[in-house]
Amino acid sequence: MAKRDIHWVVRLNWRNRSLFFALAFVALGTHLHARDAGPGAWCALALLFLAYPHAVYWRAARAPHPLRAEMHNLLVDGALLMAWAVSWGLPLWPSYMLFVGLCLNLMIFLGQRGLLQVVGTMSAGGLAAALLLGFDFQPGTTPLTTALCMAALTLYLLVFARDGYGRGVALVESRRRMREQLDEITRLQARLREQTRQDPLTGLANRRHLDEALPQALVDCHRLARPLTVVMIDIDHFKRINDAHGHLAGDAMIRELARRLSRLVEGHGLACRYGGEEFLLLLPGRGIEPALRLARDFGREVAALDMNFDGQRLQATVSCGISEYPTHASEPRGLVRAADQALYAAKLQGRNRVCVALDEAPFALPAD
Numbered sequence: 001m002a003k004r005d006i007h008w009v010v011r012l013n014w015r016n017r018s019l020f021f022a023l024a025f026v027a028l029g030t031h032l033h034a035r036d037a038g039p040g041a042w043c044a045l046a047l048l049f050l051a052y053p054h055a056v057y058w059r060a061a062r063a064p065h066p067l068r069a070e071m072h073n074l075l076v077d078g079a080l081l082m083a084w085a086v087s088w089g090l091p092l093w094p095s096y097m098l099f100v101g102l103c104l105n106l107m108i109f110l111g112q113r114g115l116l117q118v119v120g121t122m123s124a125g126g127l128a129a130a131l132l133l134g135f136d137f138q139p140g141t142t143p144l145t146t147a148l149c150m151a152a153l154t155l156y157l158l159v160f161a162r163d164g165y166g167r168g169v170a171l172v173e174s175r176r177r178m179r180e181q182l183d184e185i186t187r188l189q190a191r192l193r194e195q196t197r198q199d200p201l202t203g204l205a206n207r208r209h210l211d212e213a214l215p216q217a218l219v220d221c222h223r224l225a226r227p228l229t230v231v232m233i234d235i236d237h238f239k240r241i242n243d244a245h246g247h248l249a250g251d252a253m254i255r256e257l258a259r260r261l262s263r264l265v266e267g268h269g270l271a272c273r274y275g276g277e278e279f280l281l282l283l284p285g286r287g288i289e290p291a292l293r294l295a296r297d298f299g300r301e302v303a304a305l306d307m308n309f310d311g312q313r314l315q316a317t318v319s320c321g322i323s324e325y326p327t328h329a330s331e332p333r334g335l336v337r338a339a340d341q342a343l344y345a346a347k348l349q350g351r352n353r354v355c356v357a358l359d360e361a362p363f364a365l366p367a368d
């Protein structure tokens with residue numbers, strides 16, 4: 001099994017356990033030496049502190065639930081190490097070193113519950129050893145053993161602290177990256193939302209945008225008891241421009257008129273591309289008179305336009321239809337329908353003019 005496929009907790013514990021147990025082997029070895037221990041005691045020490053960490057790593061790495069197996073290993077550590085300590089009469093510093101190391105490990109991975117569990121298994125291990133081998137309390141250790149136990153414990157704690165610091169730094173970094181990604185997603189969503197409300201050819205608001213903006217504008221104007229006008233604008237005989245100069249020239253004309261409309265209503269209204277060569281202006285707070293002036297001015301501006309597209313001269317006129325809230329309708333669809341009827345009347349009456357909707361029949365007001 002490749003190392004990277006093994007659960008990170010199992011790998012981390014293998015490294016920590018191997019290190020801690022090796023350091024303990026040296027420190028406890030000096031204790032055994034001072035006590036003139038026989039070959040059996042040395043064998044037990046080597047097995048427990050040098051071979052055991054690799055055996056349990058092997059077991060956890062191959063277990064169906066590696067994390068669970070590793071937590072189990074930690075509890076077994078507690079039972080075995082305390083059994084060892086009791087069998088040697090609970091020498092003070094070695095026992096303290098093992099006790100702190102074990103508690104720390106379980107506390108880190110399982111919190112208070114882990115601490116209680118490991119204290120339980122340590123007690124069980126110690127009790128079993130005392131029952132099997134008897135207990136003769138011998139707390140004393142040589143200064144060398146004491147110093148080595150202190151050094152081993154210090155080193156072990158420093159390794160833990162370094163790991164904790166490294167993980168903290170990595171966490172902060174990964175949070176920062178996540179926040180950046182989240183900001184990017186929010187930005188993209190906003191752009192996407194904007195794009196779904198924008199006409200791609202002209203950059204003006206599209207029908208979807210209008211469908212949201214018009215009811216809201218009506219509500220606002222109703223609340224403030226102000227008028228609202230809708231101006232429908234259609235390029236006259238636009239098909240001829242396409243036919244005579246090509247579709248790209250037609251596109252350029254649409255873009256040019258859109259740019260001018262957008263400038264015209266900037267700050268006090270909304271310009272939409274309503275359909276192919278049809279635009280709609282939403283003018284909240286404006287009555288018929290100012291809307292009429294605006295539409296007439298625009299009509300004149302377009303008629304005077306002399307566009308150059310790829311060496312071809314493009315000219316156009318527009319027809320406009322105007323409706324007003326609350327005069328012609330009090331709901332969005334009715335208002336647009338009234339403006340559309342007025343536009344139709346302007347077309348019928350010869351184009352290049354502005355018509356205002358009336359309750360019954362629209363009448364035409366010439367652009368000049």
Ligand SMILES: Nc1nc2c(ncn2[C@@H]2O[C@H](COP(=O)(O)OP(=O)(O)OP(=O)(O)O)[C@@H](O)[C@H]2O)c(=O)[nH]1
Nearest residue numbers: 234235236237238239240242247248250251276277
């Ligand atoms: N270049 C270009 N042409 C478009 C676009 N959308 C619609 N059109 C064209 O606009 C033309 C509209 O033609 P009509 O509806 O017959 O109207 P018109 O020629 O403008 O005549 P009136 O409206 O009656 O004055 C069609 O030829 C469409 O192909 C567009 O995005 N770009």
